Amino acid sequence: MSGLFNEEPTVVMRRSNFKAEQNEVAHESIKIDLTGAEHLIESLAIYGSPLLNAATELLGILVTISRQGSPLDIDRFRQSLIKAISAFRQKGVHLDYHPSIIEKSCFVICAAFDEAILYTSWGEKARWENHSLLSKTFSERNGGEVFFQLLDKASEQPAKLVDFIELQYVLLMLGFKGRYRHKEQTNLHEIKSDVYEILRHYRPESVLPTPKTPILPIEKEPWRMWSMRKLAALAGLLIVSGYVFSEYWYYNRSQTIIAQSQVIDKTSVSINDYTLEQQIEAENDNAGNALKESMMHNQMNAVNWEILLAVFSTSADANQLASVLNKSGYNTVLKQNEHGIELVIKASNDLSSIRKLNSELNVKFGLNATIRKAQK
Template identity: 25%
Template structure:
């Protein structure tokens, strides 16, 4: 594989992680391992947003995105070692799906990185995640040897925004994660929320999308494609008011002209029926 000078690129994005089984003994999984989501609380499923259904990066990640949103609401540890294993297997399946969809290797790695960072952030913000096995060995550290908490994501966003037409799938995908609550470095820096909102606005503008309500970070409502308003809708109010006043003035002038014409006609009729006194003879 050719070397890359880009420090944000992975050295071997197509590698396979093998987990050893000492002694080759068969491990019988407990019911909890067979169904690691069994003990999680109830949830309302997140519907994939209409705009992103044809995007393989986004549509293939919805199961793990759903899981991350559930884990972020868990107060007690639901069994983090088993859930970590479940997420690792899920991310491997995600990459396999991207390969099947003919997504290039670099994009596969970056998409996996973004999704791992998204899940890690939700988990590590819980008490059990911040002080448990997940904090010692997160998804990013396990899969991508990265302990920076998703810093590379924002380097890639800046690069994608330089050529949005060539990176539409990547921008749609990361915008979905940002809208669903991913903050990365903006979660810890001063005035991070405003800066993150500005970044979302840049991505939405590059994609030609309408902005959304920033208070609904976990909104499940479908997002419709942007509809450009007609020029008439962009006309300032004072211009409309001026045109209305001008129209009223023209109507008044027309009415006054017609009234004057009718007054002259009536005056002529009255004078024709009542002639003046005859002139006196000298």
């Protein structure tokens, strides 16, 4: 980080035109065990400051705010940021910092997120200032003012708070302006310069590594492209071969299909003759069945039928049911025999009418009436 403002001459680097030495070392496939690789980010140390290392995930999200579109669910996005800040606070508990430094770090990070989101089109449309991270986490709304107040106080004792100052410097370099957003930028540039001078005193200069030209592996030369004449000749040969093959295949298939169709025609003629005979026999059978049904129907209509409603042991019960049925419009008759007193409906030779009447009585009066031939 300290190398951002170095006044060093620009070094022009060009790739020299030389042929890399041939390397005939065989490349062996190496299998790497990636079990638990998802947890490596937790112990990844990018910066010299443990505070910045703990805030790496939040800084990565902050950088993408200005480039990403509107979240599908603003409330869910806000909760995810609050959860990430809580995770940063939990990491800070295990670091060698005073709890107030961790709280102030969470505060300045929330202020940076609120400002970055508020000045996006979707943040302004969603009215982010009404539900900002500072208001949710610290019940504060003047993060742009408090940020620089904390920076001034930390600059008074840089030896103890250099990591916190460095975190604020990174946030400033990522675009945080706070109370200077709508003011002259000269003061903000001076603050950045002063903070950089403080950090330069406590952070050693880092020398950038010199790039080395890698040894390129030997690759086979690509095939030379064919001329248009060769390609046209090859295409014509493929077309002619395909046409000849398709004609040969169609000829063999057609001969088989023609032979099968001839067999089918002969079979269909035999089937048609057999079907015609079956139809004639079926018509004769249907005519005989219709005649039989007509004769049976006439015989059934020649018989008188009656409906047996119930059998009673006492005349009082029989007369009571007969009275109910007679009032409903049914003509009933009481018959005395050795089984008891029978209550019946008068006889009729129309069997279909008798059946309808029987069903009607059973449904209407809950009887178990039956049809029988009329008793003399």
